Amino acid sequence: MKMYINGKWVDGNSLSSIEKFSPLDGKLLYKFKCASKEQVEMAIESAYDAFPKWSSLTSVERASYLYRAKAIIEKSRKELEDIIVRENGKNIIEAKEEVDGVIDQIQYYAEYARKLNGSVIEGETNARKIFQYIVPYGVVVAITPWNFPAAMVARKLAPALLTGNTVVLKPSSDTVGSAEWIVRKFTLTGIPPGTLNMVAGKGSEIGDFIVSHKDVSLITMTGSTSTGQSIMKMASSNMAKLVLELGGKAPFMVWKDADIENALRTLLWAKYWNAGQSCIAAERLYVHEDIYDKFVKRFAELSDRLRLGNPATADMGPLINGGAVKTVTGFIDEALSRGGKIATKRSNGKGPNANGYFVRPTVITNIGQRSKLFQEEVFGPVIGAIPISNKEEMFKLANDSRYGLASYLFTKDLELAHEAFERIRFGELYINMPGPEASQGYHTGFRMTGQAGEGSYYGIMEYLKRKNIYIDYSGKVKIPTPKLRND
Ligand code: NAP
Numbered sequence: 001m002k003m004y005i006n007g008k009w010v011d012g013n014s015l016s017s018i019e020k021f022s023p024l025d026g027k028l029l030y031k032f033k034c035a036s037k038e039q040v041e042m043a044i045e046s047a048y049d050a051f052p053k054w055s056s057l058t059s060v061e062r063a064s065y066l067y068r069a070k071a072i073i074e075k076s077r078k079e080l081e082d083i084i085v086r087e088n089g090k091n092i093i094e095a096k097e098e099v100d101g102v103i104d105q106i107q108y109y110a111e112y113a114r115k116l117n118g119s120v121i122e123g124e125t126n127a128r129k130i131f132q133y134i135v136p137y138g139v140v141v142a143i144t145p146w147n148f149p150a151a152m153v154a155r156k157l158a159p160a161l162l163t164g165n166t167v168v169l170k171p172s173s174d175t176v177g178s179a180e181w182i183v184r185k186f187t188l189t190g191i192p193p194g195t196l197n198m199v200a201g202k203g204s205e206i207g208d209f210i211v212s213h214k215d216v217s218l219i220t221m222t223g224s225t226s227t228g229q230s231i232m233k234m235a236s237s238n239m240a241k242l243v244l245e246l247g248g249k250a251p252f253m254v255w256k257d258a259d260i261e262n263a264l265r266t267l268l269w270a271k272y273w274n275a276g277q278s279c280i281a282a283e284r285l286y287v288h289e290d291i292y293d294k295f296v297k298r299f300a301e302l303s304d305r306l307r308l309g310n311p312a313t314a315d316m317g318p319l320i321n322g323g324a325v326k327t328v329t330g331f332i333d334e335a336l337s338r339g340g341k342i343a344t345k346r347s348n349g350k351g352p353n354a355n356g357y358f359v360r361p362t363v364i365t366n367i368g369q370r371s372k373l374f375q376e377e378v379f380g381p382v383i384g385a386i387p388i389s390n391k392e393e394m395f396k397l398a399n400d401s402r403y404g405l406a407s408y409l410f411t412k413d414l415e416l417a418h419e420a421f422e423r424i425r426f427g428e429l430y431i432n433m434p435g436p437e438a439s440q441g442y443h444t445g446f447r448m449t450g451q452a453g454e455g456s457y458y459g460i461m462e463y464l465k466r467k468n469i470y471i472d473y474s475g476k477v478k479i480p481t482p483k484l485r486n487d
Pocket residue numbers: 143144145146147148170171172173174201202203204206207208211222223224225226227228230231244245246247248278279377379405443445449
């Protein structure tokens with residue numbers, strides 16, 4: 001893996017290196033030297049120097065680079081699908097969907113080139129106006145996670161570049177290959193040197209340095225809440241604008257009148273998509289007591305039927321690394337120590353390949369709201385279920401989370417659905433349908449899920465500052481001068 005700094009691909013020259021192991025069989029995939037702090041500095045400075053030229057282009061001109069990148073990516077998309085499978089372990093269908101997402105994001109943001117505008121505001125008199133310009137921030141640092149190693153990169157690069165910012169990308173150390181592939185395609189568009197840079201290195205080593213750098217004006221990061229908190233602290237030194245897309249703990253609510261088959265199928269997707277490693281994954285199951293036993297039993301049976309293993313044929317892949325297996329199985333152990341019961345039959349914490357990072361789908365009952373399983377983000381194929389007896393209880397338990405990204409409700413009762421619009425304190429509510437979020441939706445969360453959001457007009461506006469120009473055309477401005485004394 002290489003770094004891309006000021007238009008050149010170079011090896012990292014830090015003393016530290018990254019070893020990447022295959023989630024499928026635990027074998028070493030690649031090893032490379034990380035970017036040193038000096039290289040990070042060079043990347044930020046080249047982005048800073050490239051900013052005046054890039055931001056002086058029109059958005060239509062900048063969008064032409066995005067359209068070119070999209071065309072290049074479309075042509076060789078199979079390569080990216082294979083890298084995603086290898087690095088992340090997701091199955092090929094999910095990898096293809098992710099690349100569809102990459103292409104869709106780039107297209108979606110490029111189409112905004114002719115739709116961005118500032119405004120003219122009335123002044124106090126007819127001769128006065130206030131022009132509100134929209135201008136890019138400057139150097140954007142984009143920090144991405146491993147769970148959607150390509151889509152998250154595209155979702156940050158496309159709007160940042162379209163709006164005239166220059167970028168330094170720091171991808172997850174677990175999935176540098178997917179990010180490098182995308183950056184290589186962008187370089188083939190002829191994008192000016194310095195406009196887009198990539199440095200790979202451990203967040204624990206270069207993270208503080210990159211986010212607190214004096215020339216960084218905006219940080220867009222997707223990852224865990226604890227990393228988001230650390231970034232927030234460090235960014236107080238440069239007052240960089242923050243776009244933080246952090247953890248989730250989605251409640252999945254099934255009311256007694258729900259279309260059960262639809263709810264079950266959606267839950268299979270919402271829980272096991274990407275092996276549960278998704279910020280919008282169903283993490284807490286609340287089912288009306290009238291249908292609870294039947295629903296949970298059937299969901300456990302369906303979960304047991306999922307095939308793990310070969311990404312070409314499997315329904316679900318492994319977790320990202322050995323650390324994730326430990327964390328996720330730790331949730332099962334904690335639930336069992338509290339008297340939880342495993343409803344799935346095949347849950348044994350192990351998958352088909354002893355050296356791969358597999359955890360079998362696991363459904364846990366007889367567990368309470370205060371358990372770790374209901375309070376902390378699992379980020380794996382494990383879910384707990386609680387019966388609910390009335391809507392007050394359902395909304396109360398659903399909202400009882402430090403996270404506030406996605407939520408799901410299954411009901412045919414329109415009144416209940418509309419009540420949920422008002423009462424659910426989450427950035428997204430999916431009613432009788434699965435996710436994921438659309439490019440034209442605003443992906444955002446309440447509470448510890450972070451700040452600002454991505455997608456839609458509002459997501460693009462996160463990358464633009466508003467500059468206010470006051471002007472008086474009358475030539476007869478009364479200036480409120482202080483009374484001057486003669487002494
Ligand atoms: P993570 O460990 O927080 O890492 C995310 C990124 O931050 C990585 O590039 C990481 O680099 C970097 N990083 C780590 N420490 C840093 C520091 N001190 N300063 C600056 N950067 C630092 O998260 P993850 O495990 O990759 O991703 C899983 C999390 O992302 C989950 O909590 C999930 O819910 C969340 N997520 C949220 C959304 C959303 O839209 N809300 C979408 C996807 C995922 P290294 O890899 O080198 O450590």
